[in-house]
Every structure is written in C-alpha cells, then in structure tokens.
Amino acid sequence: MSAMVERFGRAAAPGIARGPIHRIVDLAGLHRHAGTPAEERGALEAAIQAATEDLLLLIGAADEEGAAILEFQVAMLEDEALRAPALGAIAAGVEAGAAWSETLGEQIEDYRSSDDAYFSARAADLEDLRDRVLGHLLATGTGATVPPGAVIIGRDLTPSRFLAIDWTQGGAIALSEGSPSSHVAMLARSRGVPMAVGLGAIPENGFTEAIVDGARGRLVLDPTADDLAAYVAARADAAGQAVREAAMLTHPAMTADGVRIAVLINVAEPAELDRIDPAICDGIGLVRTEFLFSSASGLPDEMAQYTAYRRILEWAGEKPVTIRTVDAGGDKPVPGLTIDGESNPFLGTRGIRLSLAKPEIFKVQLRALARAAQHGNLKIMLPMITIPEEIDEAAALLDEAVVELAREGIAASRPPLGIMVEVPAVAIVPERFSAAAFFSIGSNDLTQYTTASARDIAAVAGLNDPGHPAVIELIRNTVQTGRELGIDVSLCGDMGGDPRHLPSLIVAGLRAVSVAPPLVGRVKLALSEIHAGVPA
C-alpha cells in the first residue's frame, strides 16, 4: 500500500475537490517497443478498429452536425487507402505508431496547405484521427471516458480534452506542467473546476484517490484520515464563503468607501449565458469570438456569426456588450486562418494583425457585427493593437461593411470601435490611440509582453506576475490617460478576478473590471472590503 503523497504547485482555478484519479498520458512523449512487422500490423489494425468503435459510440450521443463530422472520420478510418502507406512502412520494419504518425502527418500537411479554407480546416479532423488511433496503440485509451467527478492528472491538458469531459459531477485537474494563464486554466475558472499546475513530477502508480485544492495549488494523493477531515472542513469553509459571495451577486459592486465599480463578465461561448442571471453583472466586458472559428465545419459564415452575436446581445438587453474580433494566433491556432510555423507565434501574426492580413475573412465578421448591433448595446473591440494605423484600417473596413449592408437593404448600424491595451507599445503612450472609443486592458498579454515571460511556459511562470510594478504602472498610465482624454477604461484579464490584485487596480484608478462569471460574487465581496481613497 502506498503512503499519502503531497505536491505543491501553482493555483490555476480555485475550489477544492476530491475524486478517483484518472491519468491522461502525453502521446507525444511515448514510444512503443516495436514488435515484428506482423505484430505491428496487427497492433495498428486493432487500434484503428478500436478507434472506429469509439467514434461510432460518440455518433450515438452527438447532435446532427456532430454526427456528420464523426461519420466523415469513420469513413476515413475505414478506408484502406488511409492506412496503406503506414502498412507499407510497417512491412519495411517501422514501428506501428511512428508509421501511423508519419502517414497521417503527410495527409495533414496536404490539407493544411490547401488554399481552400474548408479543405485546410480538415487538417484538424485528421489530427483527431491520428491521436485517437495513437491513443489505442499506446494502450492509454484517449477515447476512454473519464469517470464523473474524477481528478485528472497529467503533464498538460488540451482545451479540446477539457471540453470533452463531463464536469457536472465535480472533478478537478492537477498538472505536472501547465500554466495558470493557459486556455485550459481559463476554461477551468469559467466552469468552476479546481485546478493546480506546475506540480512537478507526480508519482505514477499505486494511487487511487486524490484531493485538489486549486486556490493553494495543492495535490494530495491517497489522502490520510486527517487530510480527509481537513477536506471536509475546507469544503464547509468554502461553502460559507460561497454563501457570502452569493449574497453580493445581484447588488451593484461598491468599495468600502462607497465608490461604484462596474463588474462585467467575460464570455467564451453563448451557451454559458443560459446558466447566468443578467442581474449579477453590469454587462459583458469581453466576448471571445474564437469559439465560432474552432468548429470542425470550417470558418463561420456571416449568418452563423450574426445569429451567435444576436443571441448574446438579446441576453444582455440594455446592458453593454463588448465583442472582440477574432483573436486567433499565438497559442490559439485556427485551421484555415492562422499562419503555421512562425518561430514565435506570440510575437507573430495574431489578433488584429491576422485580421488585417485577411480582410476577406475580417469583413465577414464586421458585417455580422454591424447587423447584430441592431439588437442591443454593442461595442466592437480590436485585439493586439500596436500602432494607431491599425485602428484606422479596421475602422475603414467597418465603415465599408456598414455602407455595403445599407446598399443591400440589410438593417445594420455602426458600433463604437475600441481596443485592447495589451501590448506595452500602447500602454506606454495611450494618448496616441485617442481614435479608440474605449480601452480594455488585457492584463494577461500585457503581463506576458512586459515581463517577457510566456504564458504557457511553466519554467518562467514565476516571472509572469501581473503584480509586477511595471505592469501596475502601465495600467495606471492607461487609466490616467483615458480619464484625461474622456475614454472609458476597463480591464478584462484574469487579474481583475483575483482578490489579491484588486486593491492595486482600484488604487490605480480603475473603475471597471470584466471577469469570468463564477468569480463575480468573489470580486464584489473583495471590492466591498477595499478603500478606494480620495479620487485623484
């Protein structure tokens, strides 16, 4: 029997949970021991068969659109032509996993290099197939269902894996690497899934149960009776905190000395809103539109975008809704849109740079937004602005879209156009960007670019600190300049949802934050204990 093991890493999403351990295995880091060609051929055929069975099960549970995508994947897997090159390599002595990866890799490259955005997006389907079969080959069962309420343990977790897991019965995430700024961590905070990262090597075998305390970045394997008692007490404590936070929810946020602070919410996909009462917030400070662009069916058309934006605006009623134009690139690749192979994608063609490089795709989004503007209080926000000319170019495209729609007799209006302040080149001289209708500070990227420490590299996560005086100074400068120019300033990064950073933000003059929906109560409670002092 193994003794209790404890690991401390970094907090990624608050909350505490206990459950059975489910390990996920990193496919890229694994190697099989190669057998004879006949054995390898058998192993590949069996893995393809198992992957096909997974997909057929998934089809049974999917909606019509999902089923059509999966049927395509099944048809590809069943086609002898897909596996033929891999079988050829196996006959020549190559290990099955390497043969399969190589074969699919060529196909994936072929699709990805297509000029046709639809065909290029099919690369993602083939990657899915490659990994599903590899998972079976490596006997890790990527397709295996995660039991409800499980504690997921692994090196790192992809957003698609996170989204495939049923979190309604609880559960938690503990990663040996990972980062609090990753997209998975954002998703975990949005869904209220406790998550700890940067735990270092987590012992492999012999453990059955774990506790994750997300706020402390703590993982306990096979907890002792004392740990379990502490867990029960912590749950009760958390429950008490939850009651205090819930009591604040529908009240306007106010500091201890009576300064009103606007608290808005960040939204990653419209379905999230079904569970949220609009009364808890002052509006939506950030709608990420990447969800529209990650569908397996390719880039979204104008109608699909318009429908999604309209739904969000109708939810908000009279309250302001800030929708950010697609922020692809960096750690958010989109097949058919982003540019592959940049040596440093965070410093490459992402955000507005990509949109302006692909005006035909950008224009579709601007048209959909101008149409949706008829249904609420919409503002459009441009990500990754670095020079004022980018605002002018985007504004010209937006004006063009509005004129076109009018000419076509389609109802539309021109929403105000504001910018993310997330590149130091803007935060240092915000007065040069007075063409913007508003500033929204993206503290995650502003921190990453100011501290020169990537959000997704665990080794430099300690440097990636939004509390660094240089980051605070840039925020203060942006708020101050905005006030002088009469431009509204808010902040939509993770910093705004963190009670440890709220005092310095309020002292810097910030009066509006936009946070993940489950953090609204916590933020309002924390604000009620802060003294804003006499406004400068």
Place this chain on the structure above:
Amino acid sequence: MADSETTASVLLTHEVGLHARPSVKLTKLAKTFQSAIELGLGGDGPWIDAKSIVKVMAAKAPQGTTLHFRARGADADAAVAALVGLVERDFDEVGAHVGNG
C-alpha cells in the same frame, strides 16, 4: 459476357464543393455497386477510386468543377446514373435541411 464501360460527366454545383458530407455520401453510394468506379476532375483523368473517401477528399474539388465518372462492370450503367443523379440533386443536402426544419 464482357463487362461494359460507361462514362458520364456532371457539373458540381454544391455550394462549397466536394466536401466531407457529400464525399461520404458519394463513396457510400459507389460502394453499393460491384463495378469498378472511378472519378476524374477532367475527361482525361487522372482517375481516382470513387469508393475511397481518402482519395475523393484529396481531390479537393471546388464548386464549379465538372466531375467525370467511369465504371466498368456488370452494373456500370446503373452505377454511373446513380452517382450523376446524386451530384445533380446537390447530394440531397437542400432537401435534408428542409426536411429537418
């Protein structure tokens, strides 16, 4: 009895080209016939196996392509007629949307 060869061509009008769902339908239909059936993006080929989704998708045929079919076997006539019909009906996609309301 010698197998006969049948050929026919049809204009691809499907809104987005020969994509995943249409390709699945086309190859599934082709597989219901015994004849060897090939698809070409030109009258002179190159010819690809119309029963292989991998090869049909790899052709990446956009809208406005003229698809050529040729079949050799006992049911070659029926096979070519059925495949041409499927493309002409736009892969039954419009009907499917209306039907599902």
